[in-house]
Amino acid sequence: MTDAAIAPLLLSTPRPKAVTTEQPLVRYALIGVAIIFLVVFLFLPLASVFVEALRAGLGTYFASITEPDAVSAITLTLLIAAIAVPANVIFGLAASWAIAKFDFSGKSLLNSLIDLPFSVSPVISGLIYVLLFGAQGYFGPYLKSENIQIIFALPGMVLATIFVTFPFVARELVPLMQEQGTQDEEAALSLGASGWKTFFKVTLPNIRWALLYGVVLCNARAMGEFGAVSVVSGHIRGRTNTMPLHVEILYNEYNFAAAFAVASLLALLALITLVIKITLEWRYVDQIAASRRH
Amino acid sequence: MAGARGLALKKPSAIPGFGLALGFTLTYLSLIVLIPLAGLVLKSATLGLAGFLDVVTGPRTLAALRLSFVTALIAAILNAVFGVIIAWVLIRYRFPGRRLLDAFVDLPFALPTAVAGIALTALYAPNGWIGSWLEPLGIKVAYTPLGITIALIFIGLPFVVRTVQPVLEEFDRELEEASATLGASRRQTVFLVMLPTLLPAILTGFALALARAVGEYGSVIFIAGNMPFKSEIAPLLIIIRLEEFGYAQAAAIGTAMLMISFAILLFVHLVQAWSRKRFGQ
Numbered sequence: 367m368t369d370a371a372i373a374p375l376l377l378s379t380p381r382p383k384a385v386t387t388e389q390p391l392v393r394y395a396l397i398g399v400a401i402i403f404l405v406v407f408l409f410l411p412l413a414s415v416f417v418e419a420l421r422a423g424l425g426t427y428f429a430s431i432t433e434p435d436a437v438s439a440i441t442l443t444l445l446i447a448a449i450a451v452p453a454n455v456i457f458g459l460a461a462s463w464a465i466a467k468f469d470f471s472g473k474s475l476l477n478s479l480i481d482l483p484f485s486v487s488p489v490i491s492g493l494i495y496v497l498l499f500g501a502q503g504y505f506g507p508y509l510k511s512e513n514i515q516i517i518f519a520l521p522g523m524v525l526a527t528i529f530v531t532f533p534f535v536a537r538e539l540v541p542l543m544q545e546q547g548t549q550d551e552e553a554a555l556s557l558g559a560s561g562w563k564t565f566f567k568v569t570l571p572n573i574r575w576a577l578l579y580g581v582v583l584c585n586a587r588a589m590g591e592f593g594a595v596s597v598v599s600g601h602i603r604g605r606t607n608t609m610p611l612h613v614e615i616l617y618n619e620y621n622f623a624a625a626f627a628v629a630s631l632l633a634l635l636a637l638i639t640l641v642i643k644i645t646l647e648w649r650y651v652d653q654i655a656a657s658r659r660h
Numbered sequence: 661m662a663g664a665r666g667l668a669l670k671k672p673s674a675i676p677g678f679g680l681a682l683g684f685t686l687t688y689l690s691l692i693v694l695i696p697l698a699g700l701v702l703k704s705a706t707l708g709l710a711g712f713l714d715v716v717t718g719p720r721t722l723a724a725l726r727l728s729f730v731t732a733l734i735a736a737i738l739n740a741v742f743g744v745i746i747a748w749v750l751i752r753y754r755f756p757g758r759r760l761l762d763a764f765v766d767l768p769f770a771l772p773t774a775v776a777g778i779a780l781t782a783l784y785a786p787n788g789w790i791g792s793w794l795e796p797l798g799i800k801v802a803y804t805p806l807g808i809t810i811a812l813i814f815i816g817l818p819f820v821v822r823t824v825q826p827v828l829e830e831f832d833r834e835l836e837e838a839s840a841t842l843g844a845s846r847r848q849t850v851f852l853v854m855l856p857t858l859l860p861a862i863l864t865g866f867a868l869a870l871a872r873a874v875g876e877y878g879s880v881i882f883i884a885g886n887m888p889f890k891s892e893i894a895p896l897l898i899i900i901r902l903e904e905f906g907y908a909q910a911a912a913i914g915t916a917m918l919m920i921s922f923a924i925l926l927f928v929h930l931v932q933a934w935s936r937k938r939f940g941q
Binding site for chain 1: 675696745746749755765767768770773779850871877882925
Protein backbone atom coordinates (compact mmCIF):
# COMPACT_ATOMS: atom_id res chain seq x y z
CA MET A 367 0.00 0.00 0.00
CA THR A 368 1.66 3.25 -1.09
CA ASP A 369 1.26 6.67 0.43
CA ALA A 370 -0.07 7.92 -2.89
CA ALA A 371 -2.99 5.51 -2.60
CA ILE A 372 -3.74 6.57 0.95
CA ALA A 373 -3.45 10.34 0.48
CA PRO A 374 -6.70 11.14 -1.33
CA LEU A 375 -8.73 9.00 1.07
CA LEU A 376 -7.17 10.63 4.10
CA LEU A 377 -8.00 14.07 2.79
CA SER A 378 -11.58 13.19 1.94
CA THR A 379 -12.52 11.76 5.35
CA PRO A 380 -13.60 14.28 7.98
CA ARG A 381 -10.90 14.51 10.58
CA PRO A 382 -10.44 16.31 13.89
CA LYS A 383 -9.03 19.80 14.09
CA ALA A 384 -5.37 20.10 13.22
CA VAL A 385 -4.27 20.78 16.80
CA THR A 386 -5.17 17.24 17.89
CA THR A 387 -3.40 15.42 15.10
CA GLU A 388 -0.03 15.38 13.42
CA GLN A 389 1.31 16.98 10.24
CA PRO A 390 0.31 14.97 7.14
CA LEU A 391 3.93 14.00 6.52
CA VAL A 392 4.30 12.60 10.04
CA ARG A 393 1.00 10.78 9.66
CA TYR A 394 1.99 9.10 6.41
CA ALA A 395 5.37 8.18 7.86
CA LEU A 396 3.80 6.58 10.95
CA ILE A 397 1.22 4.70 8.88
CA GLY A 398 4.06 3.54 6.64
CA VAL A 399 6.14 2.33 9.59
CA ALA A 400 3.17 0.46 11.08
CA ILE A 401 2.28 -1.22 7.78
CA ILE A 402 5.88 -2.21 6.99
CA PHE A 403 6.38 -3.60 10.51
CA LEU A 404 3.19 -5.67 10.38
CA VAL A 405 3.91 -6.91 6.86
CA VAL A 406 7.50 -7.94 7.65
CA PHE A 407 6.88 -9.44 11.08
CA LEU A 408 3.37 -10.89 10.74
CA PHE A 409 2.22 -11.14 7.14
CA LEU A 410 5.37 -12.53 5.50
CA PRO A 411 5.70 -15.46 7.95
CA LEU A 412 2.04 -16.37 7.40
CA ALA A 413 2.32 -16.09 3.62
CA SER A 414 5.51 -18.13 3.56
CA VAL A 415 3.72 -21.05 5.26
CA PHE A 416 1.30 -21.38 2.33
CA VAL A 417 3.91 -20.71 -0.35
CA GLU A 418 6.31 -23.31 1.07
CA ALA A 419 3.45 -25.78 1.51
CA LEU A 420 2.46 -25.55 -2.15
CA ARG A 421 5.98 -25.26 -3.54
CA ALA A 422 6.21 -28.98 -4.37
CA GLY A 423 2.79 -28.97 -6.02
CA LEU A 424 -0.74 -29.85 -5.02
CA GLY A 425 -0.11 -33.59 -5.35
CA THR A 426 2.63 -33.58 -2.72
CA TYR A 427 0.52 -31.27 -0.58
CA PHE A 428 -2.45 -33.61 -0.42
CA ALA A 429 -0.21 -36.67 -0.08
CA SER A 430 1.50 -35.02 2.92
CA ILE A 431 -1.72 -34.32 4.78
CA THR A 432 -3.36 -37.67 4.02
CA GLU A 433 -0.48 -40.05 4.80
CA PRO A 434 -1.22 -42.27 7.84
CA ASP A 435 1.15 -40.51 10.28
CA ALA A 436 -0.33 -37.11 9.41
CA VAL A 437 -3.87 -38.42 9.76
CA SER A 438 -3.11 -39.94 13.16
CA ALA A 439 -1.51 -36.63 14.24
CA ILE A 440 -4.63 -34.74 13.16
CA THR A 441 -6.89 -37.24 14.97
CA LEU A 442 -4.84 -37.03 18.16
CA THR A 443 -4.86 -33.21 18.06
CA LEU A 444 -8.66 -33.20 17.69
CA LEU A 445 -9.03 -35.77 20.48
CA ILE A 446 -6.86 -33.81 22.93
CA ALA A 447 -8.75 -30.58 22.20
CA ALA A 448 -12.06 -32.44 22.55
CA ILE A 449 -11.10 -33.40 26.11
CA ALA A 450 -9.16 -30.31 27.23
CA VAL A 451 -11.56 -27.63 26.00
CA PRO A 452 -14.76 -29.01 27.65
CA ALA A 453 -12.79 -29.57 30.88
CA ASN A 454 -11.76 -25.92 30.91
CA VAL A 455 -15.29 -24.81 29.97
CA ILE A 456 -16.73 -26.58 33.03
CA PHE A 457 -13.98 -25.07 35.16
CA GLY A 458 -14.54 -21.61 33.64
CA LEU A 459 -18.27 -21.76 34.36
CA ALA A 460 -17.75 -22.93 37.94
CA ALA A 461 -15.02 -20.38 38.65
CA SER A 462 -16.93 -17.45 37.18
CA TRP A 463 -20.13 -18.47 39.03
CA ALA A 464 -18.25 -18.52 42.32
CA ILE A 465 -16.27 -15.35 41.70
CA ALA A 466 -18.90 -13.20 40.00
CA LYS A 467 -22.04 -14.13 41.92
CA PHE A 468 -20.66 -14.22 45.47
CA ASP A 469 -18.54 -12.18 47.83
CA PHE A 470 -16.04 -14.17 49.83
CA SER A 471 -12.61 -13.64 51.30
CA GLY A 472 -9.67 -14.62 49.16
CA LYS A 473 -11.57 -13.81 45.97
CA SER A 474 -8.92 -11.61 44.39
CA LEU A 475 -6.23 -14.16 45.24
CA LEU A 476 -8.29 -16.85 43.49
CA ASN A 477 -8.72 -14.53 40.52
CA SER A 478 -4.99 -14.05 40.10
CA LEU A 479 -4.23 -17.76 40.64
CA ILE A 480 -6.45 -18.57 37.64
CA ASP A 481 -4.16 -16.49 35.40
CA LEU A 482 -1.05 -18.21 36.76
CA PRO A 483 -0.56 -20.68 33.85
CA PHE A 484 -0.20 -17.75 31.43
CA SER A 485 3.01 -16.69 33.12
CA VAL A 486 4.55 -20.15 33.14
CA SER A 487 6.79 -21.22 30.26
CA PRO A 488 5.22 -23.97 28.11
CA VAL A 489 8.22 -26.18 28.77
CA ILE A 490 7.68 -25.85 32.53
CA SER A 491 3.99 -26.67 31.98
CA GLY A 492 5.10 -30.02 30.63
CA LEU A 493 7.96 -30.47 33.08
CA ILE A 494 5.73 -30.31 36.16
CA TYR A 495 3.76 -33.36 35.01
CA VAL A 496 6.93 -35.30 34.18
CA LEU A 497 8.16 -34.59 37.72
CA LEU A 498 4.89 -35.98 39.09
CA PHE A 499 4.17 -38.91 36.78
CA GLY A 500 7.45 -39.62 34.92
CA ALA A 501 9.47 -42.80 35.46
CA GLN A 502 11.62 -41.01 38.09
CA GLY A 503 8.77 -38.78 39.29
CA TYR A 504 6.92 -38.71 42.62
CA PHE A 505 4.24 -41.17 41.48
CA GLY A 506 6.43 -42.95 38.91
CA PRO A 507 7.05 -46.18 40.85
CA TYR A 508 3.38 -46.49 41.85
CA LEU A 509 2.14 -45.90 38.29
CA LYS A 510 4.64 -48.45 37.01
CA SER A 511 3.48 -51.12 39.46
CA GLU A 512 -0.13 -50.44 38.48
CA ASN A 513 0.84 -50.41 34.78
CA ILE A 514 -0.64 -46.97 34.19
CA GLN A 515 1.11 -44.73 31.69
CA ILE A 516 0.57 -40.99 31.88
CA ILE A 517 3.78 -39.51 30.52
CA PHE A 518 4.51 -40.34 26.87
CA ALA A 519 0.80 -41.15 26.52
CA LEU A 520 -2.55 -39.45 26.01
CA PRO A 521 -3.30 -38.56 29.68
CA GLY A 522 -0.07 -36.55 30.05
CA MET A 523 -0.65 -34.69 26.81
CA VAL A 524 -4.22 -33.86 27.85
CA LEU A 525 -3.03 -32.64 31.28
CA ALA A 526 -0.34 -30.41 29.75
CA THR A 527 -2.88 -29.00 27.28
CA ILE A 528 -5.40 -28.32 30.04
CA PHE A 529 -2.68 -26.50 31.98
CA VAL A 530 -1.66 -24.14 29.17
CA THR A 531 -5.28 -23.37 28.19
CA PHE A 532 -6.48 -23.23 31.81
CA PRO A 533 -7.36 -19.48 32.07
CA PHE A 534 -8.88 -18.89 28.61
CA VAL A 535 -12.58 -19.50 29.34
CA ALA A 536 -12.60 -18.25 32.94
CA ARG A 537 -10.95 -14.91 32.15
CA GLU A 538 -13.57 -14.13 29.50
CA LEU A 539 -16.49 -15.06 31.75
CA VAL A 540 -15.46 -13.62 35.14
CA PRO A 541 -15.39 -9.90 34.16
CA LEU A 542 -18.58 -10.18 32.09
CA MET A 543 -20.54 -11.95 34.83
CA GLN A 544 -19.25 -9.45 37.39
CA GLU A 545 -20.58 -6.67 35.18
CA GLN A 546 -23.95 -8.38 34.77
CA GLY A 547 -24.50 -8.74 38.50
CA THR A 548 -27.06 -11.04 40.14
CA GLN A 549 -30.43 -9.35 39.53
CA ASP A 550 -31.48 -11.65 36.66
CA GLU A 551 -30.71 -14.75 38.69
CA GLU A 552 -32.45 -13.37 41.78
CA ALA A 553 -35.55 -12.61 39.70
CA ALA A 554 -35.62 -16.14 38.29
CA LEU A 555 -35.11 -17.70 41.73
CA SER A 556 -37.82 -15.57 43.33
CA LEU A 557 -40.21 -16.69 40.58
CA GLY A 558 -39.58 -20.26 41.66
CA ALA A 559 -36.96 -21.52 39.22
CA SER A 560 -34.49 -24.04 40.57
CA GLY A 561 -30.76 -23.23 40.76
CA TRP A 562 -29.87 -25.35 37.73
CA LYS A 563 -32.82 -24.02 35.73
CA THR A 564 -31.75 -20.47 36.54
CA PHE A 565 -28.23 -21.27 35.38
CA PHE A 566 -29.28 -22.87 32.09
CA LYS A 567 -32.18 -20.54 31.21
CA VAL A 568 -30.92 -17.20 32.55
CA THR A 569 -27.18 -17.13 33.10
CA LEU A 570 -26.02 -19.22 30.15
CA PRO A 571 -27.94 -17.20 27.51
CA ASN A 572 -26.53 -14.01 29.04
CA ILE A 573 -22.94 -15.16 28.61
CA ARG A 574 -23.18 -17.28 25.45
CA TRP A 575 -21.10 -15.05 23.15
CA ALA A 576 -18.36 -14.53 25.70
CA LEU A 577 -18.35 -18.28 26.31
CA LEU A 578 -18.00 -18.96 22.58
CA TYR A 579 -15.23 -16.36 22.40
CA GLY A 580 -13.33 -18.08 25.21
CA VAL A 581 -13.89 -21.52 23.69
CA VAL A 582 -12.54 -20.42 20.31
CA LEU A 583 -9.35 -18.98 21.83
CA CYS A 584 -8.96 -21.97 24.16
CA ASN A 585 -9.37 -24.37 21.25
CA ALA A 586 -6.82 -22.57 19.06
CA ARG A 587 -4.22 -22.80 21.79
CA ALA A 588 -5.13 -26.41 22.64
CA MET A 589 -4.68 -27.55 19.04
CA GLY A 590 -1.55 -25.49 18.47
CA GLU A 591 0.32 -26.06 21.74
CA PHE A 592 3.86 -27.24 21.11
CA GLY A 593 6.28 -26.82 24.03
CA ALA A 594 4.24 -28.31 26.86
CA VAL A 595 2.96 -31.24 24.79
CA SER A 596 6.42 -31.85 23.35
CA VAL A 597 7.86 -32.44 26.84
CA VAL A 598 5.27 -35.07 27.79
CA SER A 599 4.69 -36.70 24.40
CA GLY A 600 7.71 -38.89 23.75
CA HIS A 601 7.26 -38.23 20.00
CA ILE A 602 6.13 -41.69 19.00
CA ARG A 603 5.09 -41.44 15.35
CA GLY A 604 1.53 -42.48 14.69
CA ARG A 605 0.84 -42.72 18.44
CA THR A 606 1.74 -39.69 20.52
CA ASN A 607 2.36 -37.14 17.77
CA THR A 608 0.08 -34.13 17.57
CA MET A 609 0.03 -31.85 14.52
CA PRO A 610 2.58 -29.33 15.83
CA LEU A 611 4.90 -32.19 16.88
CA HIS A 612 4.47 -33.83 13.48
CA VAL A 613 5.49 -30.54 11.86
CA GLU A 614 8.65 -30.54 13.97
CA ILE A 615 9.58 -34.14 13.08
CA LEU A 616 9.05 -33.58 9.35
CA TYR A 617 11.01 -30.33 9.49
CA ASN A 618 13.94 -31.92 11.32
CA GLU A 619 13.99 -34.66 8.67
CA TYR A 620 14.36 -31.93 6.02
CA ASN A 621 10.98 -32.91 4.62
CA PHE A 622 10.06 -29.24 4.27
CA ALA A 623 7.17 -29.60 1.82
CA ALA A 624 5.34 -32.03 4.13
CA ALA A 625 6.19 -29.99 7.25
CA PHE A 626 4.74 -26.84 5.72
CA ALA A 627 1.73 -28.74 4.36
CA VAL A 628 0.73 -29.84 7.88
CA ALA A 629 1.70 -26.39 9.19
CA SER A 630 -0.63 -24.79 6.64
CA LEU A 631 -3.57 -26.66 8.21
CA LEU A 632 -2.65 -25.13 11.57
CA ALA A 633 -2.25 -21.71 9.94
CA LEU A 634 -5.71 -22.13 8.43
CA LEU A 635 -7.06 -22.94 11.90
CA ALA A 636 -5.43 -19.73 13.15
CA LEU A 637 -7.07 -17.69 10.38
CA ILE A 638 -10.49 -19.21 11.07
CA THR A 639 -9.97 -18.46 14.78
CA LEU A 640 -9.14 -14.84 13.97
CA VAL A 641 -12.21 -14.46 11.75
CA ILE A 642 -14.57 -15.86 14.43
CA LYS A 643 -12.87 -13.75 17.09
CA ILE A 644 -13.17 -10.52 15.09
CA THR A 645 -16.77 -11.27 14.11
CA LEU A 646 -17.71 -11.78 17.76
CA GLU A 647 -15.88 -8.60 18.76
CA TRP A 648 -17.68 -6.54 16.13
CA ARG A 649 -21.18 -7.96 16.49
CA TYR A 650 -21.40 -8.61 20.21
CA VAL A 651 -19.10 -5.96 21.59
CA ASP A 652 -21.37 -5.32 24.60
CA GLN A 653 -21.61 -8.99 25.46
CA ILE A 654 -17.89 -9.65 25.48
CA ALA A 655 -16.54 -7.75 28.44
CA ALA A 656 -12.94 -8.74 28.02
CA SER A 657 -12.57 -8.46 24.27
CA ARG A 658 -9.65 -6.11 24.70
CA ARG A 659 -7.88 -8.05 27.42
CA HIS A 660 -5.45 -10.82 26.62
CA MET B 661 -24.78 -10.78 64.93
CA ALA B 662 -22.79 -7.99 63.32
CA GLY B 663 -19.63 -9.56 64.68
CA ALA B 664 -20.56 -12.94 63.28
CA ARG B 665 -21.16 -11.42 59.86
CA GLY B 666 -17.79 -9.71 60.01
CA LEU B 667 -16.14 -13.05 60.73
CA ALA B 668 -18.02 -14.97 58.04
CA LEU B 669 -15.89 -15.95 55.05
CA LYS B 670 -18.77 -15.33 52.63
CA LYS B 671 -21.46 -12.69 52.50
CA PRO B 672 -24.98 -14.19 52.62
CA SER B 673 -26.63 -14.47 49.21
CA ALA B 674 -29.88 -15.75 47.68
CA ILE B 675 -28.00 -17.39 44.80
CA PRO B 676 -27.44 -21.14 45.22
CA GLY B 677 -24.47 -23.26 44.21
CA PHE B 678 -21.67 -21.45 46.01
CA GLY B 679 -20.30 -24.58 47.67
CA LEU B 680 -20.40 -26.66 44.50
CA ALA B 681 -18.90 -23.96 42.26
CA LEU B 682 -16.14 -22.93 44.63
CA GLY B 683 -15.42 -26.51 45.67
CA PHE B 684 -15.02 -27.61 42.07
CA THR B 685 -12.95 -24.53 41.22
CA LEU B 686 -10.53 -25.03 44.10
CA THR B 687 -10.18 -28.77 43.52
CA TYR B 688 -9.52 -28.36 39.80
CA LEU B 689 -7.13 -25.45 40.38
CA SER B 690 -5.20 -27.44 42.99
CA LEU B 691 -4.96 -30.63 40.94
CA ILE B 692 -4.03 -29.02 37.62
CA VAL B 693 -2.00 -25.99 38.66
CA LEU B 694 -1.05 -25.62 42.31
CA ILE B 695 0.07 -29.13 43.28
CA PRO B 696 2.13 -29.71 40.09
CA LEU B 697 3.82 -26.31 40.47
CA ALA B 698 4.52 -27.05 44.14
CA GLY B 699 6.03 -30.35 42.99
CA LEU B 700 8.44 -28.42 40.79
CA VAL B 701 9.62 -26.23 43.64
CA LEU B 702 9.84 -29.24 46.00
CA LYS B 703 11.91 -31.17 43.46
CA SER B 704 14.42 -28.36 43.10
CA ALA B 705 14.49 -28.05 46.90
CA THR B 706 15.86 -31.61 47.11
CA LEU B 707 19.13 -30.16 45.82
CA GLY B 708 19.45 -27.92 48.85
CA LEU B 709 20.22 -24.23 48.54
CA ALA B 710 23.88 -24.81 47.67
CA GLY B 711 22.99 -27.43 45.08
CA PHE B 712 20.28 -25.20 43.61
CA LEU B 713 22.68 -22.28 43.25
CA ASP B 714 25.27 -24.65 41.83
CA VAL B 715 22.92 -25.68 39.01
CA VAL B 716 21.52 -22.22 38.35
CA THR B 717 24.92 -20.48 38.31
CA GLY B 718 26.64 -23.22 36.30
CA PRO B 719 28.20 -21.64 33.21
CA ARG B 720 25.93 -23.37 30.68
CA THR B 721 22.73 -22.64 32.65
CA LEU B 722 23.75 -19.07 33.30
CA ALA B 723 24.51 -18.56 29.60
CA ALA B 724 21.10 -20.00 28.66
CA LEU B 725 19.21 -17.92 31.24
CA ARG B 726 21.09 -14.80 30.20
CA LEU B 727 20.38 -15.44 26.51
CA SER B 728 16.67 -16.02 27.17
CA PHE B 729 16.40 -12.87 29.26
CA VAL B 730 18.50 -10.53 27.09
CA THR B 731 16.87 -11.51 23.78
CA ALA B 732 13.44 -11.24 25.44
CA LEU B 733 14.34 -7.81 26.82
CA ILE B 734 15.51 -6.49 23.43
CA ALA B 735 12.41 -7.89 21.73
CA ALA B 736 10.12 -6.39 24.39
CA ILE B 737 11.77 -2.94 24.05
CA LEU B 738 11.36 -3.01 20.25
CA ASN B 739 7.78 -4.20 20.68
CA ALA B 740 7.10 -1.35 23.11
CA VAL B 741 8.30 1.22 20.56
CA PHE B 742 6.63 -0.25 17.47
CA GLY B 743 3.60 -1.46 19.40
CA VAL B 744 2.84 2.12 20.50
CA ILE B 745 3.27 3.38 16.91
CA ILE B 746 0.95 0.66 15.62
CA ALA B 747 -1.66 1.30 18.34
CA TRP B 748 -1.43 5.03 17.60
CA VAL B 749 -1.91 4.55 13.86
CA LEU B 750 -4.82 2.13 14.36
CA ILE B 751 -6.67 4.41 16.80
CA ARG B 752 -5.85 7.88 15.51
CA TYR B 753 -5.76 7.61 11.72
CA ARG B 754 -8.30 6.49 9.13
CA PHE B 755 -6.93 4.72 6.08
CA PRO B 756 -8.04 1.85 3.85
CA GLY B 757 -7.26 -1.56 5.30
CA ARG B 758 -7.13 -0.28 8.87
CA ARG B 759 -9.59 -2.81 10.30
CA LEU B 760 -7.87 -5.65 8.48
CA LEU B 761 -4.54 -4.53 9.93
CA ASP B 762 -6.14 -4.28 13.37
CA ALA B 763 -7.48 -7.82 13.12
CA PHE B 764 -4.11 -9.05 11.92
CA VAL B 765 -2.32 -7.88 15.07
CA ASP B 766 -3.74 -10.89 16.93
CA LEU B 767 -2.15 -13.40 14.54
CA PRO B 768 0.67 -14.35 16.96
CA PHE B 769 -1.96 -15.29 19.57
CA ALA B 770 -3.69 -17.60 17.12
CA LEU B 771 -0.82 -19.07 15.10
CA PRO B 772 0.74 -22.16 16.74
CA THR B 773 4.29 -21.39 17.84
CA ALA B 774 5.85 -24.26 15.89
CA VAL B 775 4.30 -22.93 12.68
CA ALA B 776 5.67 -19.46 13.41
CA GLY B 777 9.05 -21.04 14.14
CA ILE B 778 9.47 -22.88 10.86
CA ALA B 779 7.99 -19.97 8.86
CA LEU B 780 10.41 -17.46 10.38
CA THR B 781 13.32 -19.84 9.83
CA ALA B 782 12.36 -20.27 6.17
CA LEU B 783 12.14 -16.48 5.77
CA TYR B 784 15.44 -15.64 7.42
CA ALA B 785 17.53 -18.61 6.27
CA PRO B 786 20.31 -17.54 3.86
CA ASN B 787 18.15 -18.63 0.90
CA GLY B 788 14.88 -17.27 2.32
CA TRP B 789 12.84 -14.24 1.16
CA ILE B 790 14.42 -11.91 3.73
CA GLY B 791 17.59 -13.84 4.50
CA SER B 792 18.78 -13.68 0.89
CA TRP B 793 18.58 -9.87 1.07
CA LEU B 794 20.50 -9.71 4.33
CA GLU B 795 23.14 -12.28 3.38
CA PRO B 796 25.09 -9.96 0.99
CA LEU B 797 25.07 -7.29 3.73
CA GLY B 798 26.83 -9.74 6.02
CA ILE B 799 23.85 -9.98 8.42
CA LYS B 800 23.10 -13.49 9.61
CA VAL B 801 19.74 -13.88 11.33
CA ALA B 802 18.80 -17.57 11.29
CA TYR B 803 20.68 -19.74 13.81
CA THR B 804 21.97 -16.70 15.76
CA PRO B 805 20.67 -14.73 18.79
CA LEU B 806 19.36 -12.17 16.28
CA GLY B 807 16.99 -14.85 14.95
CA ILE B 808 15.81 -15.57 18.50
CA THR B 809 15.04 -11.87 18.95
CA ILE B 810 13.04 -11.80 15.68
CA ALA B 811 10.93 -14.76 16.83
CA LEU B 812 10.33 -13.07 20.20
CA ILE B 813 9.26 -9.84 18.47
CA PHE B 814 6.71 -11.91 16.54
CA ILE B 815 5.13 -13.50 19.59
CA GLY B 816 5.28 -10.39 21.84
CA LEU B 817 3.86 -7.70 19.56
CA PRO B 818 0.12 -8.11 20.34
CA PHE B 819 0.69 -7.69 24.08
CA VAL B 820 1.84 -4.07 23.72
CA VAL B 821 -0.64 -3.09 20.99
CA ARG B 822 -3.61 -4.58 22.86
CA THR B 823 -2.77 -2.99 26.22
CA VAL B 824 -2.07 0.48 24.78
CA GLN B 825 -5.01 0.56 22.32
CA PRO B 826 -7.92 0.88 24.82
CA VAL B 827 -6.13 3.55 26.88
CA LEU B 828 -5.37 5.58 23.77
CA GLU B 829 -8.95 5.16 22.57
CA GLU B 830 -10.31 6.65 25.78
CA PHE B 831 -7.78 9.45 25.88
CA ASP B 832 -9.54 12.79 26.44
CA ARG B 833 -9.05 14.98 23.36
CA GLU B 834 -9.80 18.06 25.42
CA LEU B 835 -6.47 17.59 27.16
CA GLU B 836 -4.73 17.81 23.79
CA GLU B 837 -6.75 20.91 22.91
CA ALA B 838 -5.94 22.50 26.27
CA SER B 839 -2.28 21.76 25.75
CA ALA B 840 -2.35 23.29 22.25
CA THR B 841 -4.29 26.33 23.50
CA LEU B 842 -1.66 26.92 26.13
CA GLY B 843 0.90 27.17 23.38
CA ALA B 844 2.44 23.70 23.30
CA SER B 845 3.67 22.41 19.98
CA ARG B 846 2.23 19.11 18.79
CA ARG B 847 5.46 17.38 19.70
CA GLN B 848 5.31 18.77 23.25
CA THR B 849 1.67 17.69 23.57
CA VAL B 850 2.47 14.15 22.45
CA PHE B 851 5.61 13.65 24.50
CA LEU B 852 4.81 15.68 27.62
CA VAL B 853 1.02 15.31 27.92
CA MET B 854 0.00 12.11 26.19
CA LEU B 855 2.91 9.71 26.63
CA PRO B 856 3.03 10.05 30.44
CA THR B 857 -0.64 9.02 30.57
CA LEU B 858 0.03 6.07 28.29
CA LEU B 859 3.15 5.04 30.22
CA PRO B 860 1.49 2.58 32.64
CA ALA B 861 -0.18 0.78 29.72
CA ILE B 862 3.07 0.75 27.75
CA LEU B 863 4.99 -0.65 30.74
CA THR B 864 2.32 -3.29 31.35
CA GLY B 865 2.37 -4.39 27.71
CA PHE B 866 6.16 -4.39 27.74
CA ALA B 867 6.26 -6.57 30.86
CA LEU B 868 3.67 -9.01 29.49
CA ALA B 869 5.63 -9.33 26.24
CA LEU B 870 8.81 -9.83 28.24
CA ALA B 871 7.28 -12.51 30.48
CA ARG B 872 5.95 -14.39 27.47
CA ALA B 873 9.25 -14.11 25.61
CA VAL B 874 11.46 -15.32 28.48
CA GLY B 875 9.67 -18.68 28.53
CA GLU B 876 8.98 -19.00 24.81
CA TYR B 877 10.05 -22.26 23.21
CA GLY B 878 8.18 -23.29 20.04
CA SER B 879 8.82 -20.30 17.82
CA VAL B 880 12.44 -20.02 18.94
CA ILE B 881 14.03 -23.46 18.71
CA PHE B 882 13.78 -23.73 14.92
CA ILE B 883 15.52 -20.41 14.28
CA ALA B 884 17.91 -20.49 17.25
CA GLY B 885 20.61 -22.89 16.14
CA ASN B 886 20.68 -24.31 19.69
CA MET B 887 24.45 -24.17 20.26
CA PRO B 888 25.37 -24.44 23.97
CA PHE B 889 26.70 -21.13 25.35
CA LYS B 890 25.76 -19.32 22.11
CA SER B 891 22.19 -19.84 21.02
CA GLU B 892 20.74 -22.27 23.56
CA ILE B 893 17.70 -20.85 25.39
CA ALA B 894 16.79 -21.80 28.96
CA PRO B 895 13.61 -23.80 28.10
CA LEU B 896 15.66 -25.95 25.70
CA LEU B 897 18.22 -26.62 28.43
CA ILE B 898 15.38 -27.86 30.66
CA ILE B 899 14.38 -30.36 27.98
CA ILE B 900 17.99 -31.50 27.53
CA ARG B 901 18.38 -32.05 31.30
CA LEU B 902 15.07 -33.91 31.36
CA GLU B 903 16.18 -36.23 28.58
CA GLU B 904 19.30 -37.01 30.64
CA PHE B 905 16.96 -37.84 33.57
CA GLY B 906 18.41 -34.88 35.48
CA TYR B 907 14.97 -34.19 36.99
CA ALA B 908 16.30 -32.09 39.88
CA GLN B 909 18.50 -29.99 37.59
CA ALA B 910 15.60 -29.45 35.18
CA ALA B 911 13.39 -28.49 38.13
CA ALA B 912 16.03 -26.05 39.41
CA ILE B 913 16.27 -24.25 36.04
CA GLY B 914 12.46 -24.25 35.87
CA THR B 915 12.23 -22.74 39.36
CA ALA B 916 14.74 -20.04 38.41
CA MET B 917 12.63 -19.19 35.35
CA LEU B 918 9.45 -19.12 37.45
CA MET B 919 11.17 -16.66 39.79
CA ILE B 920 12.03 -14.41 36.82
CA SER B 921 8.41 -14.58 35.58
CA PHE B 922 7.02 -13.74 39.01
CA ALA B 923 9.41 -10.81 39.36
CA ILE B 924 8.08 -9.49 36.04
CA LEU B 925 4.47 -10.02 37.18
CA LEU B 926 5.20 -8.23 40.44
CA PHE B 927 6.52 -5.35 38.33
CA VAL B 928 3.20 -5.27 36.42
CA HIS B 929 1.24 -5.15 39.69
CA LEU B 930 3.42 -2.33 41.04
CA VAL B 931 3.02 -0.36 37.81
CA GLN B 932 -0.75 -0.75 37.96
CA ALA B 933 -0.90 0.22 41.64
CA TRP B 934 1.24 3.28 40.91
CA SER B 935 -0.91 4.19 37.93
CA ARG B 936 -4.13 3.96 40.00
CA LYS B 937 -2.58 6.25 42.59
CA ARG B 938 -1.22 8.66 40.00
CA PHE B 939 -4.15 8.80 37.58
CA GLY B 940 -6.93 7.63 39.87
CA GLN B 941 -8.23 4.89 37.59
